[in-house]
Amino acid sequence: MEITSKPARRDFLKASAAVGGGLSLGVSLTLGSKVAAAKVASQQKTVATNSPNAWIKIGTDNTITIMCARSEMGQDVYTSMPILVAEELGVDVNKVKVEFAEPAEVYINALLGGQITGGSTSVRDAWEKLRKAGASARMMLVGAAAKEWGVDAATLKVTSDGVVTGPGGKKATFGSLAEAASKMEVPKDVPLKPYGSWTQIANKAQKRLDTKAKVEGTTALFGIDTKVPGMLYAAVVMPPMIGGKVASYDDSRAKNMPGVKAVVQYSRGVAVVADSYWQAKKAKDLLQVTWDEGPNANNDMRKVWSGLKEASMQPGAVFREGGDVDAAMKGAARLFEATYELPFLSHSPLETMNTVADVRTNGVTIITPTQFQQLVPFVVAGAVGMKPEQIKVVTTFLGGGFGRRVEVDYTIDAAEISKAVGAPVKMLWSREDDMTHDSYRPGGYYKVQMAVDAAGKPVAYRYHGTSPSISSRLFPSIVKDGIDPFSVEAIDNFPYAVKNHKLTYQMFDAGITPGYWRGVSHNLNAYVVEGFIDEVAHAVGKDPIQYRIDNLEYEGEKHKWSGLSAGIPVGGRMKTVLEQVREKAGWMKAKLPDGRGQGVAVMEGYNTVMAAVVELSVTKAYDVIIDKVTYVVDAGPLVHPDQALAQIESCTIFGMSACLYGEITVKNGGVEQTNFDQYRVVRMNEAPKSMAVHFLSPAKDQPPGGLGEPATAVIQAAIGNAIFAATGIRVRKMPFSPENIKGASMKA
Amino acid sequence: MIVAFNLNGKQVSTDVAPDTPLLWVLRDTLGMTGTKFGCGKALCGACTVHLNGQATRSCQTPIGVVAGQKVTTIEGIPMTHPVKKAWVALDVPQCGYCQSGQMMSAAALLASNRKPTDADIDAFMSGNICRCGTYTRIRAAIKAAAA
Numbered sequence: 001m002e003i004t005s006k007p008a009r010r011d012f013l014k015a016s017a018a019v020g021g022g023l024s025l026g027v028s029l030t031l032g033s034k035v036a037a038a039k040v041a042s043q044q045k046t047v048a049t050n051s052p053n054a055w056i057k058i059g060t061d062n063t064i065t066i067m068c069a070r071s072e073m074g075q076d077v078y079t080s081m082p083i084l085v086a087e088e089l090g091v092d093v094n095k096v097k098v099e100f101a102e103p104a105e106v107y108i109n110a111l112l113g114g115q116i117t118g119g120s121t122s123v124r125d126a127w128e129k130l131r132k133a134g135a136s137a138r139m140m141l142v143g144a145a146a147k148e149w150g151v152d153a154a155t156l157k158v159t160s161d162g163v164v165t166g167p168g169g170k171k172a173t174f175g176s177l178a179e180a181a182s183k184m185e186v187p188k189d190v191p192l193k194p195y196g197s198w199t200q201i202a203n204k205a206q207k208r209l210d211t212k213a214k215v216e217g218t219t220a221l222f223g224i225d226t227k228v229p230g231m232l233y234a235a236v237v238m239p240p241m242i243g244g245k246v247a248s249y250d251d252s253r254a255k256n257m258p259g260v261k262a263v264v265q266y267s268r269g270v271a272v273v274a275d276s277y278w279q280a281k282k283a284k285d286l287l288q289v290t291w292d293e294g295p296n297a298n299n300d301m302r303k304v305w306s307g308l309k310e311a312s313m314q315p316g317a318v319f320r321e322g323g324d325v326d327a328a329m330k331g332a333a334r335l336f337e338a339t340y341e342l343p344f345l346s347h348s349p350l351e352t353m354n355t356v357a358d359v360r361t362n363g364v365t366i367i368t369p370t371q372f373q374q375l376v377p378f379v380v381a382g383a384v385g386m387k388p389e390q391i392k393v394v395t396t397f398l399g400g401g402f403g404r405r406v407e408v409d410y411t412i413d414a415a416e417i418s419k420a421v422g423a424p425v426k427m428l429w430s431r432e433d434d435m436t437h438d439s440y441r442p443g444g445y446y447k448v449q450m451a452v453d454a455a456g457k458p459v460a461y462r463y464h465g466t467s468p469s470i471s472s473r474l475f476p477s478i479v480k481d482g483i484d485p486f487s488v489e490a491i492d493n494f495p496y497a498v499k500n501h502k503l504t505y506q507m508f509d510a511g512i513t514p515g516y517w518r519g520v521s522h523n524l525n526a527y528v529v530e531g532f533i534d535e536v537a538h539a540v541g542k543d544p545i546q547y548r549i550d551n552l553e554y555e556g557e558k559h560k561w562s563g564l565s566a567g568i569p570v571g572g573r574m575k576t577v578l579e580q581v582r583e584k585a586g587w588m589k590a591k592l593p594d595g596r597g598q599g600v601a602v603m604e605g606y607n608t609v610m611a612a613v614v615e616l617s618v619t620k621a622y623d624v625i626i627d628k629v630t631y632v633v634d635a636g637p638l639v640h641p642d643q644a645l646a647q648i649e650s651c652t653i654f655g656m657s658a659c660l661y662g663e664i665t666v667k668n669g670g671v672e673q674t675n676f677d678q679y680r681v682v683r684m685n686e687a688p689k690s691m692a693v694h695f696l697s698p699a700k701d702q703p704p705g706g707l708g709e710p711a712t713a714v715i716q717a718a719i720g721n722a723i724f725a726a727t728g729i730r731v732r733k734m735p736f737s738p739e740n741i742k743g744a745s746m747k748a
Numbered sequence: 749m750i751v752a753f754n755l756n757g758k759q760v761s762t763d764v765a766p767d768t769p770l771l772w773v774l775r776d777t778l779g780m781t782g783t784k785f786g787c788g789k790a791l792c793g794a795c796t797v798h799l800n801g802q803a804t805r806s807c808q809t810p811i812g813v814v815a816g817q818k819v820t821t822i823e824g825i826p827m828t829h830p831v832k833k834a835w836v837a838l839d840v841p842q843c844g845y846c847q848s849g850q851m852m853s854a855a856a857l858l859a860s861n862r863k864p865t866d867a868d869i870d871a872f873m874s875g876n877i878c879r880c881g882t883y884t885r886i887r888a889a890i891k892a893a894a895a
């Protein structure tokens with residue numbers, strides 16, 4: 001479907017979509033489909049360039065630029081994407097330039113249906129596509145040389161800096177061939193290098209291409225660093241309660257402050273625009289705004305939790321079912337049950353939300369750190385009353401994303417403010433703005449039951465999750481029959497074989513804006529699934545790793561809702577990672593001191609299978625200290641091994657911050673935490689003392705799995721299980737704060 | 749108010765309200781964007797610079813107190829500095845946003861402590877948040893720079 005020109009602010013995508021074999025958000029954002037050659041070429045000022053395809057442009061001076069169509073937020077697409085192109089193009093990735101691509105249809109992420117960076121899909125989506133782009137460009141360039149020289153293309157070679165060489169010392173640069181090449185027919189069948197014969201993919205010594213710039217500190221990299229001529233600075237006041245609106249405001253003091261150019265109201269709040277950010281910020285502190293408090297004015301955590309618990313009494317929507325759970329439970333030897341309470345969380349990337357917007361009468365430029373550049377023209381066009389084609393979007397580096405920057409709210413704000421003052425504006429949020437106007441990892445209330453036979457073997461499993469639905473707000477069309485695919489990850493693909501099972505989901509709007517947060521519902525469901533199986537294993541007196549292995553599901557039906565997952569049971573892969581992690585982590589090998597324990601968790605997400613063993617200590621004051629983390633990861637081929645490792649390191653810390661400290665609460669309808677003193681995150685002294693990550697060698701022709709997110713979920717479950725091993729306390733309410741651990745010990 | 753100070757070895761002067769944090773003078777007035785904003789409350793360390801050689805949160809340093817002092821920012825640390833060399837060698841940055849502050853803290857730590865222990869690193873670096881979780885590599889890079 002088409003995006004209407006005036007989209008609703010929040011429900012911005014009324015998309016049609018198909019789930020399964022990729023999760024299409026079904027966004028049809030048609031915008032200059034012929035972007036490749038013409039548009040790209042016009043950016044280059046001095047040197048003429050030619051583009052054999054949308055991914056590569058070649059200057060007449062033989063500078064080779066590879067377009068990066070995903071947003072660099074730390075996860076290394078700035079290097080991993082070009083590696084894929086360069087491998088088949090035949091040039092050394094360290095000798096090319098990299099540019100972020102503008103929004104265009106050709107850059108759509110097939111796994112998500114939009115030009116989006118998220119869902120751990122960048123490498124998975126690019127794997128064939130970018131190698132083919134490189135190979136086909138190479139064929140065209142070599143073909144052009146062969147034609148010019150009148151020789152067989154098969155006799156020609158390409159050097160690592162982009163020169164075609166031929167018999168008799170013939171030489172031509174890509175730069176000199178590119179024009180002819182770009183006029184050639186695009187080859188249909190492009191052979192790729194045989195699996196594993198790569199020279200650049202899987203190169204352990206390859207460095208990141210953006211490290212130098214990020215270490216120098218002299219280059220303007222991030223959205224917040226953007227400066228354009230005549231630019232003013234905006235600081236904003238937004239409603240403290242979620243869903244509130246400006247009723248009226250008094251700017252008599254603010255507008256007389258030094259440097260202030262204007263005070264303007266925009267859809268969401270009031271902005272002070274000044275010559276510098278500090279002047280704007282000082283003046284905005286003097287604004288008096290009264291609020292129309294909206295529907296959530298009285299919301300607080302008591303209401304949120306009683307609402308979730310009440311909603312959990314509803315039957316919910318069935319997303320997976322087999323056998324007869326009720327009958328099996330009646331006849332079973334033992335029945336276990338538990339409930340879990342998981343909190344709301346903030347993304348809080350270190351760079352707060354910001355955008356530079358320059359709204360002119362004939363067009364708009366938006367310079368912004370975004371994970372979803374393709375959507376920006378549509379929402380901004382709606383906000384300023386222009387056409388999407390009139391909106392140019394430039395993507396900067398992102399100072400962290402974690403899913404927050406899939407949302408484009410802040411680009412709309414900046415555009416409205418720029419339009420109101422008639423000048424280019426950099427809108428920057430304070431940390432307080434950012435933390436209280438996030439979209440939050442939804443909390444949830446989970447009820448689970450498992451029945452086992454006399455031997456301890458599971459015979460029935462009942463899972464009922466209640467949580468806010470993110471997609472109902474952002475991509476309502478992918479929500480079907482009461483199921484949000486992004487609420488049932490890591491449970492739709494429940495990995496254990498239990499003949500009688502019934503899995504249900506109940507959505508509930510808690511009045512706290514829910515958002516996609518690194519790992520999304522994997523974090524919720526994996527903790528419940530892996531925490532509960534651990535409980536049962538202990539209760540029936542089995543070793544937690546062996547109990548998992550003994551009960552894995554090896555084959556069975558396709559998973560209906562797991563659009564970004566393997567989609568089929570992966571028992572074999574899980575068995576391997578569990579066996580290996582048992583070995584590598586020294587599972588139960590040594591007698592550990594009091595208060596120290598090991599916990600395990602396993603999960604498949606994004607077609608990556610991983611197991612983690614955490615060894616930790618719990619102090620007398622119930623503080624948790626992570627001593628050692630061991631992973632075994634089956635993620636297929638690693639395009640850039642060192643950065644695959646970096647993603648596991650990153651997810652580990654991110655998941656630790658969440659499960660040890662993370663909790664967003666509301667009072668009077670607004671978020672209470674405003675800065676890092678109230679929303680604690682892991683710091684250097686809390687990072688694991690030791691971490692080991694073992695990647696399995698890929699099976700032949702195995703495609704890559706996603707790595708940007710899954711460990712975030714796995715680590716949390718493993719920590720919870722290790723806390724039990726260390727203390728005998730099963731903590732079913734996150735975070736694992738001293739208060740909650742102590743609370744759980746008293747209940748037990 | 750005109751404030752003159754030494755920035756990365758050069759005399760500079762700026763005319764802003766004396767309560768303006770050094771962070772915003774660097775970023776907006778002087779166009780030195782290497783120093784980052786993360787919290788504005790001395791909680792995250794993204795804005796760390798050296799004031800007379802000491803690691804200082806520039807978001808909490810009014811420009812008035814900088815008059816006549818010596819300020820070093822990430823732009824003033826050469827790529828040949830052991831800290832920057834180690835950061836490059838180990839590919840420490842992910843998103844990179846916190847890294848100016850991390851390197852400024854690390855450089856200050858090493859200037860006062862040639863062989864920091866793990867406990868020294870914990871104590872000195874725990875004021876710098878990295879949301880991407882690069883702590884393991886930061887620790888390794890500090891040790892490499894110290895070697």
Ligand code: FES
Nearest residue numbers: 786787788793807
């Ligand atoms: S911005 Fe200064 S410490 Fe965070």
Ligand code: FES
Nearest residue numbers: 843844878879880
């Ligand atoms: S590298 Fe992203 S915050 Fe540290």
